[in-house]
Amino acid sequence: MRIALALLAALLCEATLAAQPASxxxxxxxxxxxxxxxxxxxxxxxxxxxGTEQNGDRIVLGKHNFRARALAEDIARGLGNALxxxxxxxxxxxxxxxxxxxxRGAGTISIPTDAFEKTLExxxxxxxxxxxxxxxxxxxxxxxxxxxxxxxxxANRASSRRSVIVPREYYREVEHAGAADTELTLAVDPKxxxxxxxASAEAGQAVRKxxxxxxxxxxxxxxxx
Numbered sequence: 001m002r003i004a005l006a007l008l009a010a011l012l013c014e015a016t017l018a019a020q021p022a023s024x025x026x027x028x029x030x031x032x033x034x035x036x037x038x039x040x041x042x043x044x045x046x047x048x049x050x051g052t053e054q055n056g057d058r059i060v061l062g063k064h065n066f067r068a069r070a071l072a073e074d075i076a077r078g079l080g081n082a083l084x085x086x087x088x089x090x091x092x093x094x095x096x097x098x099x100x101x102x103x104r105g106a107g108t109i110s111i112p113t114d115a116f117e118k119t120l121e122x123x124x125x126x127x128x129x130x131x132x133x134x135x136x137x138x139x140x141x142x143x144x145x146x147x148x149x150x151x152x153x154x155a156n157r158a159s160s161r162r163s164v165i166v167p168r169e170y171y172r173e174v175e176h177a178g179a180a181d182t183e184l185t186l187a188v189d190p191k192x193x194x195x196x197x198x199a200s201a202e203a204g205q206a207v208r209k210x211x212x213x214x215x216x217x218x219x220x221x222x223x224x225x
Contacts, residue, residue: 024076026083037083038131044082044223045132047123048072049139049148051091054105055177060192061107063185065089068140070188071170071211075138078216082136085127091144092116101143113147120151124164128155136219137166142173167218170211184208 026034026045037043050065065087076082093110094101102108124135135155137148148166155164174180179199185192187204 024073024082024084026085029083034083034130042081042133042223043131044079044134044136044219045085045127046072046076046082046136046138047085047088047120047127049088049091049120049137049141049144051093051141051143052089052107052109053093053102053141054108055181056105058177058193058195058197059182059185060194062089063181063192064140066192067185067188068138071140071208071215072138074208074212075170075215075219078212079219085123088119088123090116090119091141092147093143113144116144117147117151120148121155124151124155128159128163134162134223135164137164138170138215139166140171142171145171162222165219165222167215167222169214169218172207172211180207 023029029037048065048068048071050062050068052061052065053063054061055063069084069087072084076084090109090111092113093108094103096103096110101110103110120137124137127135137152139145139148145166152164152166156162172180172184174184179197182193182196182199183201183204184207185204186196186199186201187208190201193199
């Protein structure tokens with residue numbers, strides 16, 4: 001009887017695992033699995049870029065990081081041939097001493113713009129070296145959008161092809177920690193929001209869906225053929 005129950009439990013466990021979608025996160029895979037994925041056909045990789053910044057008393061510091069990863073996973077599944085690199089959580093947020101920008105808020109972490117751009121450039125070059133067809137930079141924060149385009153322009157000039165892409169459809173300019181910002185955060189994880197103040201998760205879900213669908217279409221249009 002015990003053996004039969006153990007076998008049944010094992011079968012149920014296997015069925016549960018089989019029903020779960022395969023991970024699209026690069027860090028969940030082995031090097032061999034990544035190589036096989038790249039060898040199986042044109043594979044792209046998304047780099048979600050967040051930031052660790054103050055959002056007053058309304059939203060947690062890691063808002064952009066959690067959101068960028070969740071949206072990148074949605075986009076990767078929509079594309080079908082994409083993996084998601086680890087989130088870049090350290091970004092320019094203002095001068096450190098004396099503090100400017102978001103550095104005026106406790107918990108914010110800021111790095112120099114040149115260090116940020118060099119990090120993205122090196123990450124993109126690393127991934128392209130492993131055979132990915134293109135690297136997509138998905139920046140969730142408005143303060144460094146110009147940096148993303150500078151990195152892409154430099155990489156594309158060096159490779160003489162459009163190997164690094166920044167889809168403009170991904171980023172939405174909203175009031176920092178305002179209603180729309182809060183709604184999109186609620187749509188990803190309500191635990192990140194301390195004070196919704198009337199913001200609606202349902203409204204955020206609609207925006208999330210639109211961002212994912214429009215970004216998937218933009219990436220497909222931009223990919224090298």
